[in-house]
Amino acid sequence: xxxxxxxxxxxxxxxxxxxxxxxxxxxxxxxxxxxxxxxxxxxxxxxxxxxxxxxxxxxxxxxxxxxxxxxxxxxxxxxxxxxxxxxxxxxxxxxxxxxxxxxxxxxxxxxxxxxxxxxxxxxxxxxxxxxxxx
Amino acid sequence: xxxxxxxxxxxxxxxxxxxxxxxxxxxxxxxxxxxxxxxxxxxxxxxxxxxxxxxxxxxxxxxxxxxxxxxxxxxxxxxxxxxxxxxxxxxxxxxxxxxxxxxxxxxxxxxxxxxxxxxxxxxxxxxxxxxxx
Numbered sequence: 001x002x003x004x005x006x007x008x009x010x011x012x013x014x015x016x017x018x019x020x021x022x023x024x025x026x027x028x029x030x031x032x033x034x035x036x037x038x039x040x041x042x043x044x045x046x047x048x049x050x051x052x053x054x055x056x057x058x059x060x061x062x063x064x065x066x067x068x069x070x071x072x073x074x075x076x077x078x079x080x081x082x083x084x085x086x087x088x089x090x091x092x093x094x095x096x097x098x099x100x101x102x103x104x105x106x107x108x109x110x111x112x113x114x115x116x117x118x119x120x121x122x123x124x125x126x127x128x129x130x131x132x133x134x
Numbered sequence: 135x136x137x138x139x140x141x142x143x144x145x146x147x148x149x150x151x152x153x154x155x156x157x158x159x160x161x162x163x164x165x166x167x168x169x170x171x172x173x174x175x176x177x178x179x180x181x182x183x184x185x186x187x188x189x190x191x192x193x194x195x196x197x198x199x200x201x202x203x204x205x206x207x208x209x210x211x212x213x214x215x216x217x218x219x220x221x222x223x224x225x226x227x228x229x230x231x232x233x234x235x236x237x238x239x240x241x242x243x244x245x246x247x248x249x250x251x252x253x254x255x256x257x258x259x260x261x262x263x264x265x266x267x
Contacts, residue, residue, distance in 0.1 A: 012168060021166040025159070027193030031203040042204055051207040052189055056167035059185040063171045071173060071181055071217035079209045 001108050001131070007065045007094035010057045014049045016086035022053045048083035054122055055080075057092040058112045062127050065094070066108075069131045078125035082116070089117045094127065105130045137200045139240055139267060142230050148244065149198035149228040153190045155182045160220050163189060179219040187255045188212055191226045191246050195259070198228070199244075205263040208241070212257045224250045231258070235265045 023029050028050055031038040039047040055078055062070040084090060094112040101107075107130050114123040142148070163186040164170070173181045188210075196205075218224065225248065232243035239262045248255035 018166060018168065021162075022189075025163045025166040026189040028189075028196050030196065030201065030205060032205070035203070038203055051210070052185065052192060053167060055210065056169060056183075056185045056189075059183065060167070060169045060171055063169075063173060063183070068173050068175060068181065068217060071184055071214060073215060074184065075211075075213045077209075077211045080207055 001096050001099060003096050003098055005096040007061050007096070007110060010061045010064075010092040011089065012057060013089045014053070014084050014086055016047065019047065019049050019053065019086060022050050026050070026052065028052075044083050046085055048085055051080040051123070054084050054090060054114055057090065057114060058094070058123065058127060061092050061094055061112070062110070062129060066129045066131060070129050073130050075128045076112070076125060078112075078123050080123055081121045084116060084122050090114050090122060091117075097126075101133065102130065104133065106133050139233070139242070139263065142233050142242075144231050144233065146230045147227065148230055149195045149226065151194040151198070151226045153187070153194070153224045153226050153248065155186065155190070155218060155220060155222050155224065157220055159190070160186055173217070175217060175219065181217045182220055182222065184212070184214040184217075184255065187214070187218060187224065187248055188257060191228070191248050191255065191257070192259060194226055195228045195244055195246060201261070202263055202267040205261055207259065208262050209260040210257065212255065214255055215253055216251070218250055218254050222250050224248050224254060238265055239263070240265045240267065
């Protein structure tokens with residue numbers, strides 16, 4: 001992988017049904033995600049997706065690009081910038097920022113970004129993976 | 135008794151759980167996030183999506199800390215040192231490393247370690263909850 005290589009884009013529309021399923025799968029039943037009345041009275045004005053549900057799209061992108069190498073040593077540093085509301089679509093992208101040889105392997109650093117359809121950043125950050133030297 | 139967040143300090147252990155990453159729980163997670171990637175190791179074993187480990191470990195912390203509704207996840211760092219085969223039982227321990235207030239919000243930073251055959255995940259979660267919670 002060379003610098004400026006684009007990773008495979010992930011696109012999703014986030015639904016309330018998916019948010020509920022994520023709550024069940026993860027055990028995170030924070031009412032901000034699932035209670036319409038509670039969420040309406042919150043600073044967000046409505047239910048929002050779990051940040052980690054949205055972040056999962058970054059790991060999905062890294063897995064598609066790097067396969068088991070991502071699972072064996074991948075790292076992420078993410079900031080959650082804006083909430084994603086049910087019905088909104090997201091686009092997750094990544095670009096190789098730099099590569100370097102470390103301990104006989106190649107360390108690949110990527111900037112990663114999740115944007116909503118209006119262009120607002122939902123999550124941004126960095127992901128690092130090591131691969132075989134080729 | 136409700137958690138007194140003001141009294142929690144760095145080093146306090148706030149969660150200790152066993153996570154079961156069986157086929158059912160991994161499928162449930164993969165369907166919830168709509169991730170169709172399936173990765174096998176060189177022994178042909180189905181490997182757990184790393185964020186499934188993160189999701190379950192964070193879910194346990196949220197429940198054990200009795201996080202109030204309206205808590206916001208501000209940032210997340212994660213390291214996945216080694217892949218985990220589906221069917222694994224993992225140990226998860228979470229400790230508070232920072233607890234401070236700024237204006238209307240309390241900021242808590244939680245260190246999470248998940249072990250199986252060695253450490254399989256480490257993470258640092260920054261959460262914001264109402265300072266008067």
